[in-house]
Amino acid sequence: MSNVIEDIPSNARIATIKVIQALKEAKELIEGLPKKFKEVVSREEAEKQLEEVRAKISIG
Template identity: 50%
Template sequence: MEEKEQVDLNQLLNAIKSLTLQEIKIFTDKLQDELGISSDNLYSSRGILTESTSHNKEVEEIDEKTEFDIILEEVPSSSRITVIKVIRSITNSGLKEAKEFIEALPKTVKEGISKEEAESVKAQLEESGAKVTLR
């Protein structure tokens, strides 16, 4: 088994910088073939290159949560009226529905909404005195 040589990364960078565009194209093609990766994987905007057990490179997708639920956890008795007003405006419900809504907690206020909308709704409810969870 051959012993790996230590490579000076600065020397490698300087050598690559001195290549022509055609030489860089040939170099990247050979590098992709050698490592078993494709340009699609190299330039994926949502992936990270990771080394697999077979020493090939593969892209590991990162899932970022895009939909959120707002859960109303608790409403202090001193804030009930204010929270009912906020619930009415958020859910477009009547007074009776909003009042019944806050009596059976925890309860989902909104489901599958964007992060921006979820943060806005959460802020409104917290300002009115409610305890809210974002999921």
């Protein structure tokens, strides 16, 4: 299955680039498990979000 971006409004290009970069980084993180990742949110928030998707986590 392929994802195709057909069009991007000119005022949304930077936001779209940021989303694509985040998706690429997330995919690389998941494919390389187990792996440490950079803390960008509080420990509590990361723990909550990861537990919601039933990810096996170890936050230290």
